[in-house]
Amino acid sequence: xxxxxxxxxxxxxxxxxxxxxxxxxxxxxxxxxxxxxxxxxxxxxxxxxxxxxxxxxxxxxxxxxxxxxxxxxxxxxxxxxxxxxxxxxxxxxxxxxxxxxxxxxxxxxxxxxxxxxxxxxxxxxxxxxxxxxxxxxxxxxxxxxxxxxxxxxxxxxxxxxxxxxxxxxxxxxxxxxxxxxxxxxxxxxxxxxxxxxxxxxxxxxxxxxxxxxxxxxxxxxxxxxxxxxxxxxxxxxxxxxx
Amino acid sequence: xxxxxxxxxxxxxxxxxxxxxxxxxxxxxxxxxxxxxxxxxxxxxxxxxxxxxxxxxxxxxxxxxxxxxxxxxxxxxxxxxxxxxxxxxxxxxxxxxxxxxxxxxxxxxxxxxxxxxxxxxxxxxxxxxxxxxxxxxxxxxxxxxxxxxxxxxxxxxxxxxxxxxxxxxxxxxxxxxxxxxxxxxxxxxxxxxxxxxxxxxxxxxxxxxxxxxxxxxxxxxxxxxxxxxxxxxxxxxxxxxxxxxxxxxxxxxxxxxxxxxxxxxxxxxxxxxxxxxxxxxxxxxxxxxxxxxxxxxxxxxxx
Numbered sequence: 112x113x114x115x116x117x118x119x120x121x122x123x124x125x126x127x128x129x130x131x132x133x134x135x136x137x138x139x140x141x142x143x144x145x146x147x148x149x150x151x152x153x154x155x156x157x158x159x160x161x162x163x164x165x166x167x168x169x170x171x172x173x174x175x176x177x178x179x180x181x182x183x184x185x186x187x188x189x190x191x192x193x194x195x196x197x198x199x200x201x202x203x204x205x206x207x208x209x210x211x212x213x214x215x216x217x218x219x220x221x222x223x224x225x226x227x228x229x230x231x232x233x234x235x236x237x238x239x240x241x242x243x244x245x246x247x248x249x250x251x252x253x254x255x256x257x258x259x260x261x262x263x264x265x266x267x268x269x270x271x272x273x274x275x276x277x278x279x280x281x282x283x284x285x286x287x288x289x290x291x292x293x294x295x296x297x298x299x300x301x302x303x304x305x306x307x308x309x310x311x312x313x314x315x316x317x318x319x320x321x322x323x324x325x326x327x328x329x330x331x332x333x334x335x336x337x338x339x340x341x342x343x344x345x346x347x348x349x350x351x352x353x
Numbered sequence: 354x355x356x357x358x359x360x361x362x363x364x365x366x367x368x369x370x371x372x373x374x375x376x377x378x379x380x381x382x383x384x385x386x387x388x389x390x391x392x393x394x395x396x397x398x399x400x401x402x403x404x405x406x407x408x409x410x411x412x413x414x415x416x417x418x419x420x421x422x423x424x425x426x427x428x429x430x431x432x433x434x435x436x437x438x439x440x441x442x443x444x445x446x447x448x449x450x451x452x453x454x455x456x457x458x459x460x461x462x463x464x465x466x467x468x469x470x471x472x473x474x475x476x477x478x479x480x481x482x483x484x485x486x487x488x489x490x491x492x493x494x495x496x497x498x499x500x501x502x503x504x505x506x507x508x509x510x511x512x513x514x515x516x517x518x519x520x521x522x523x524x525x526x527x528x529x530x531x532x533x534x535x536x537x538x539x540x541x542x543x544x545x546x547x548x549x550x551x552x553x554x555x556x557x558x559x560x561x562x563x564x565x566x567x568x569x570x571x572x573x574x575x576x577x578x579x580x581x582x583x584x585x586x587x588x589x590x591x592x593x594x595x596x597x598x599x600x601x602x603x604x605x606x607x608x609x610x611x612x613x614x615x616x617x618x619x620x621x622x623x624x625x626x627x628x629x630x631x632x633x634x635x636x637x638x639x640x641x642x643x644x645x646x647x648x649x650x651x652x653x654x655x656x
Contacts, residue, residue, distance in 0.1 A: 134491065135491060135492040136491055136492040136493075138491070138498075143592075144592065144595075146598075146600075146601045147600070147601065150601055151387060151592060152387075152601070152602070153385040153386060153387055153602055153603055153604065154385065154386035154387070155385070155386035155387040155389065155390045156386070158601075159601075175492075177495055179495065179498070180584070181582060182579060182580070182582070185448065185580070185582075188452055189452070189582070191478045191479050191480060192452045192455065192456060192480050193459070193479075193480055193481070193482070193487065194455070194582070196491075211478050212478070265591065265595070267591075267595035267596070268595075270596070271595075271596075271608055271610075274608065290598045290600050290601075291596075291598060293598075294598040294599065294600075294605070295596075295598075316479045316481070317476070317477050317478065317479055318476040318477070318479040318481050319479075
């Protein structure tokens with residue numbers, strides 16, 4: 112017993128071992144409501160582009176990972192407070208967020224956002240009413256454009272707002288809106304795509320540089336060998352690859 | 354690596370739902386792992402109520418007793434608890450207090466378990482404690498994290514509702530006729546005995562209308578659970594009811610949130626109705642033999 116204690120104490124001294132102790136399990140926080148990036152499948156598990164990507168990244172970085180879901184509104188406060196170790200939730204890299212947390216290398220190109228409206232509708236982009244999920248780059252884009260912004264807590268509600276006439280159109284990532292536009296008979300993509308944000312990356316606590324470097328290295332390796340492009344083509348057809 | 358093992362389809366014919374008839378489809382749809390999570394979350398809500406109600410009552414009793422204590426600092430403490438917690442908006446309390454509470458626990462553990470730690474706990478925006486101080490430990494199973502989150506939720510609810518209960522009980526204690534207390538004193542009871550034997554047994558009848566109100570509000574406040582990271586029935590109803598495209602599910606459907614919320618409405622209405630019936634019976638019982646209008650009419654009816 113004493114030997115084990117001594118061994119543990121010796122382990123604790125080494126910095127890299129301290130990392131191993133702190134991150135024997137890396138908890139990945141996601142929203143679970145933003146297909147195809149992340150969603151809860153029929154079995155009740157996290158699924159989607161980021162699920163597959165995250166599992167692969169953890170394998171490459173030799174980390175044991177666990178998936179947890181958290182509401183979008185409080186996803187950053189819970190990260191900095193240490194309730195999980197990384198955000199992997201379709202979060203675009205922006206300067207505002209970068210002041211609070213750090214981002215890994217981006218794992219998607221700056222993805223075009225687009226407008227989804229009822230068939231035949233021609234929204235007034237300068238003065239219309241637009242729905243967006245609260246706290247997203249799209250919400251700040253609309254707010255800055257001078258049009259009226261209506262915010263919702265979940266992506267699903269933003270689309271519902273267009274259906275029931277509360278908003279003229281919804282602005283969101285194109286990869287999210289495209290499957291909806293294809294399946295729904297009454298909705299379609301309107302207007303030009305908007306380019307905002309610096310691509311999607313994983314959010315990591317600023318003090319946790321070692322974890323950030325590990326994930327960045329794994330992402331860069333996946334970019335280099337083309338496996339990331341394969342994932343993008345599978346889950347986000349039409350999106351730019353690396 | 355699934356976050357938790359949830360059952361697969363219960364019926365064997367559910368392998369290809371798109372070929373099924375309506376009834377069979379519905380049977381399969383309502384027994385997906387996701388729906389099982391919804392059914393479990395009803396249990397979560399009931400469990401939360403079952404634990405929170407007595408705990409909040411205990412907090413309330415403590416707060417009320419402190420607020421009328423003859424020891425000044427204790428009185429200040431009780432009155433400050435009641436005033437501050439009642440004054441802060443619930444949503445602010447639930448959004449920020451839980452994170453603060455969690456950090457407070459971790460900070461205390463950090464000070465005890467890692468005295469040699471040389472880095473600051475606050476690093477910019479980050480809250481960093483040593484790995485041994487994390488609550489629950491970083492490598493703990495997901496169910497431990499969920500249970501911990503649940504108990505943080507119970508504690509937060511108890512503190513909030515305890516403050517309201519404290520105010521109700523404080524008022525109820527003052528409503529007990531003063532003559533009763535003076536008589537007890539005249540019989541030579543100490544203040545403590547008077548409190549235990551005369552004041553407390555008689556105050557419930559005055560407290561019950563306020564407490565039953567609180568119970569109803571508590572039932573309706575349970576959807577705040579999701580703010581605390583606990584997946585409750587409203588979260589699952591919203592998640593399951595949202596429209597689903599065939600690409601991401603075997604059971605595509607339109608916006609069905611209305612039906613899910615209707616089911617929740619029925620659940621909450623049934624639950625509050627049952628509560629009302631139970632509380633009414635309790636009231637009749639508590640009124641028995643009391644020097645109140647209700648007690649008097651009971652006495653006359655019996656005579």
